[in-house]
Amino acid sequence: MSQSSPQPSTHAEALQAPPGPRTIRAFYQVLANTAVANVTSSYLWWALTFWAYLETRSVLATAIIGGSYMLLVAVFGVVFGVIVDRMKKKAVMVLSSVVTLSTYLLAGAMYLSFPESVLIDWGGPWFWVFAGVILIGGVVENLRNIALSTTVTLLVPSERRDRANGLVGAVQGIAFMVTSVFSGLSIGLLGMGWTIVIAIIATGLALVHLLVVPIPERGVVHVEGEVPKGFGFRGVIPAVVVVPGLLALILFSTFNNLVGGVFMALMDPYGLTLFSVEVWGIVLGITSFGFILGGALVAKFGLGRNPVRTMLLVNVGIAVLGMTFAIREWWWLYGVGILVFMCLMPIAEAAEQTIVQRVVPFEKQGRVFGFAASVESAAAPVSAFLIGPLAQFWLIPFMNSQEGQDSLGWLLGAGEARGIALAFVGASLVLLIVVLLAFGSKPYRALSAAYAAAPPSLHSTDEAIGGAGEDLRSSVR
Numbered sequence: 001m002s003q004s005s006p007q008p009s010t011h012a013e014a015l016q017a018p019p020g021p022r023t024i025r026a027f028y029q030v031l032a033n034t035a036v037a038n039v040t041s042s043y044l045w046w047a048l049t050f051w052a053y054l055e056t057r058s059v060l061a062t063a064i065i066g067g068s069y070m071l072l073v074a075v076f077g078v079v080f081g082v083i084v085d086r087m088k089k090k091a092v093m094v095l096s097s098v099v100t101l102s103t104y105l106l107a108g109a110m111y112l113s114f115p116e117s118v119l120i121d122w123g124g125p126w127f128w129v130f131a132g133v134i135l136i137g138g139v140v141e142n143l144r145n146i147a148l149s150t151t152v153t154l155l156v157p158s159e160r161r162d163r164a165n166g167l168v169g170a171v172q173g174i175a176f177m178v179t180s181v182f183s184g185l186s187i188g189l190l191g192m193g194w195t196i197v198i199a200i201i202a203t204g205l206a207l208v209h210l211l212v213v214p215i216p217e218r219g220v221v222h223v224e225g226e227v228p229k230g231f232g233f234r235g236v237i238p239a240v241v242v243v244p245g246l247l248a249l250i251l252f253s254t255f256n257n258l259v260g261g262v263f264m265a266l267m268d269p270y271g272l273t274l275f276s277v278e279v280w281g282i283v284l285g286i287t288s289f290g291f292i293l294g295g296a297l298v299a300k301f302g303l304g305r306n307p308v309r310t311m312l313l314v315n316v317g318i319a320v321l322g323m324t325f326a327i328r329e330w331w332w333l334y335g336v337g338i339l340v341f342m343c344l345m346p347i348a349e350a351a352e353q354t355i356v357q358r359v360v361p362f363e364k365q366g367r368v369f370g371f372a373a374s375v376e377s378a379a380a381p382v383s384a385f386l387i388g389p390l391a392q393f394w395l396i397p398f399m400n401s402q403e404g405q406d407s408l409g410w411l412l413g414a415g416e417a418r419g420i421a422l423a424f425v426g427a428s429l430v431l432l433i434v435v436l437l438a439f440g441s442k443p444y445r446a447l448s449a450a451y452a453a454a455p456p457s458l459h460s461t462d463e464a465i466g467g468a469g470e471d472l473r474s475s476v477r
Helices: 021-056 060-087 089-113 125-155 158-190 192-210 238-242 246-274 277-286 289-301 307-322 331-357 363-400 402-412 418-439 442-453
Strands: none
Touching: 021 060, 021 089, 021 125, 021 158, 021 307, 060 089, 060 125, 060 363, 089 125, 089 192, 089 238, 125 158, 125 277, 125 331, 125 363, 125 418, 158 192, 158 238, 158 277, 158 331, 192 246, 192 418, 238 442, 246 277, 246 307, 246 363, 246 418, 277 289, 277 331, 289 331, 307 331, 307 418, 307 442, 331 363, 331 442, 363 402, 363 442, 402 418
16 A cells, blocks of 8 residues: 655645755756856956946945945845745846846946046046946845745755755855956956946846746745735744844844945955955955855755854854954965955855744745845945945054054054054954854844754744744735
8 A cells, every 4th residue: 555645734835846856956057047147246246346446546435335235235135035925936036137137238338328537437426327237236136146045945955955055155156256356357458348248248148048947936925825015024024033033143144244344345455455456356266265165065064953053153263364364464364364254154154044944934035035134234334334434534544654553563563554454353353252242142042942943844834933823824826
């Protein structure tokens, strides 16, 4: 007598293809296509940053550009999350590619319409319009990345999701390595115009390939009996607070990004002080092997029994690293520091992704990932906008003065960019203190317990993670 196959535990699970070899192959194709799209957006983003700094020599201009990018990610994060929950994941990715391609075409038209001397005048409006159009194309790429996080839950068995997130980190590392090298070489050898042309062609090819990539999703699953209305926080906050400690995790990552905004604003100016733009791009390409190594380590060994603890330990390493990698103006010290930094980042990212995929029901993951992106990203532009003028008008002049050398030269040594090094050390020290406090906190213990108690199924119920017993009522559009 043959046994009947197991029945799905929820209506939501019945609407999805059970994760297995076929869905894992589909995940690999989605991952590869997303890598191509991310390469393109990162390529033009890095090129814009290099081009702006080399033409203006203004730390303030690059800080505003970087901060604006993170601000747009913050503003649109929840909107992107709702879109992911309301549409099939492939449709979301196609939409992202179409919008990005349109913005790059508009940037190309602007470059042809105005002299480069007009576009590079950061005191005029057209510099910011031109940079803003390119930034919008890069920001919309985050819509695809949120969808990718949910496809890990959709296509990969629960016991392999941490390793799948590690592969995501490794692929992003490869993308970073390729783009950082080619962005520097492209700006140094070809200029901004041909760089935009290359970005347009690559984005178009990625879009064409995406159209034939399969994502086996039978329908769009919703909770609370209806399609989410609007693009606000309804349904997001309850999905976050129902998991003990999850809000604290997001707030911690928000603070982490507050410190990260300092690095985002100043790493390129510091690197371009030590290297030419072509060499700096190559250095970033070589050191981004750390992304691949970190992601590969997660893919091979996982994140351990408690990814929450793993994430905090990684942040201890990041803080210690930030206090040392620019303490002297030695190119090799900075290069090794960036290599280790890039090795740690995909581990921290994979840990956060794995936690959310485990403790949040699949039907709400788009909104939760989008909410996390909004809140966490909102911190970086704050610090980037603050540190840009602070470094430009106080830290750098202070450390270049005799007074600065007399007071802090014993710690930071002498050199052209000691003010930037001081910003790195101060921000990292604050991060270290906060991480050590987090280890002894109640939310850390609560989230660790929630992760351990959550069922590893595709659709975790609220009751299983200590929620208020909300009924799961699924509907399909």
